[in-house]
Amino acid sequence: MSSSSTPAVPVLNIANVLTVVRILLVPFFIWFLLLDDGRAGLFRWLAVLTFAVAIYTDKLDGDLARSRGLITDFGKIADPIADKLLIGSALVLLSVLGELWWWVTIVILVREIGITLLRFAVIRYGVMPASRGGKLKTVVQTAAILLFLIPLQAVAGDWAWWPAAVVMAAAVVITVVTGVDYVLQAIRLRAGARR
Numbered sequence: 734m735s736s737s738s739t740p741a742v743p744v745l746n747i748a749n750v751l752t753v754v755r756i757l758l759v760p761f762f763i764w765f766l767l768l769d770d771g772r773a774g775l776f777r778w779l780a781v782l783t784f785a786v787a788i789y790t791d792k793l794d795g796d797l798a799r800s801r802g803l804i805t806d807f808g809k810i811a812d813p814i815a816d817k818l819l820i821g822s823a824l825v826l827l828s829v830l831g832e833l834w835w836w837v838t839i840v841i842l843v844r845e846i847g848i849t850l851l852r853f854a855v856i857r858y859g860v861m862p863a864s865r866g867g868k869l870k871t872v873v874q875t876a877a878i879l880l881f882l883i884p885l886q887a888v889a890g891d892w893a894w895w896p897a898a899v900v901m902a903a904a905v906v907i908t909v910v911t912g913v914d915y916v917l918q919a920i921r922l923r924a925g926a927r928r
Contacts, residue, residue: 744807746803746805747803748795748798748801749803749807755794755816759787759815759819762780762819765777766780766830766882777882781882781883784819784823787819788875791812791871813849816871820841820845820874820875824841840908840909844909845908848912848915848916852915855922855923857926858926859925861918870907873904876904880900885897
């Protein structure tokens with residue numbers, strides 16, 4: 734028996750628990766946002782708070798997993814699923830409520846689902862790690878969604894919509910550019926493995 738073998742990381746750890754909490758917060762976020770009657774009342778603010786807490790758990794579980802060596806196969810699969818559930822539900826609901834153009838939601842979701850499927854398709858050739866651009870994309874998408882969720886127009890008037898729209902436009906551009914970059918990475922990864 735080799736003394737250099739490392740003990741297996743338990744699946745039930747704080748990082749994975751936070752990922753599961755994020756998944757469990759998604760239905761509450763959806764419920765609060767749908768209960769809001771469009772007047773930027775209590776339920777809208779509860780939706781904003783739920784989204785903010787859920788997004789913070791994304792950063793926290795990643796930091797804990799890396800710093801404490803708690804990276805597991807479950808976490809590698811569940812973490813991006815939790816992110817896509819939260820971001821995807823926010824985009825779809827904002828579009829359903831008429832607060833965000835459907836084409837923005839479609840572009841972002843097609844990119845997110847497409848890159849996830851692409852990662853699975855090339856996993857036999859190697860892992861495509863999250864790039865700096867991918868992390869920037871997540872930060873900008875999150876900021877844009879928060880700006881759309883916070884009822885700024887009800888508080889500050891119609892001009893408050895413009896900052897949210899500008900940040901969302903930046904999110905769409907970064908989403909598309911990083912999507913193309915991931916496709917190129919996948920092509921290089923597959924070509925390198927076949928040599």
